Amino acid sequence: MVKRLLVSLAITFSVAAICAWPLTYLGIGFLSSWLFFSAIQFIGFYFYSEHVRRKMALQEQAFILAQEAELSKQGAEVTCPCDQGIKCFVPISLNERNEYNCPGCKKDINVFVDLKTALVTTPVLEPPDTVIKQTILS
Ligand SMILES: [Zn+2]
Numbered sequence: 001m002v003k004r005l006l007v008s009l010a011i012t013f014s015v016a017a018i019c020a021w022p023l024t025y026l027g028i029g030f031l032s033s034w035l036f037f038s039a040i041q042f043i044g045f046y047f048y049s050e051h052v053r054r055k056m057a058l059q060e061q062a063f064i065l066a067q068e069a070e071l072s073k074q075g076a077e078v079t080c081p082c083d084q085g086i087k088c089f090v091p092i093s094l095n096e097r098n099e100y101n102c103p104g105c106k107k108d109i110n111v112f113v114d115l116k117t118a119l120v121t122t123p124v125l126e127p128p129d130t131v132i133k134q135t136i137l138s
Helices: 002-026 030-072 128-137
Strands: 075-079 087-091 098-101 108-111
8 A cells, every 4th residue: 555655656756757857948947847747646636536436426326226226126927828838027016007928929918916915923932831821821
């Protein structure tokens, strides 16, 4: 890490020196132009890294949205009522008509969703004799 930082600083200052050296022939001081080019590189790198950071954040956000959209898809593997009995995964939506085209018989098939209810129960985690004693004593 420190080695990479030192190498990066050495490259930055070398590039600034290379850019500042020809300006000495025009009568511009080496130190002032070297500082100018060094500062320009730091400012440029700041904006470049900020651009990369924002781009990565946007890509990450797009990836998360795509992942959530993929996870929100619900469907079921259904069997076509034709003689071939081909199974297909069909996306199911409760507020739309769920149809698909069977790849075997090329017919449009409608998927009906059958809703059922069930009583919510609590699993008994204690040993049966303890439950029986508690039931008798209460
Ligand atoms: Zn079919």
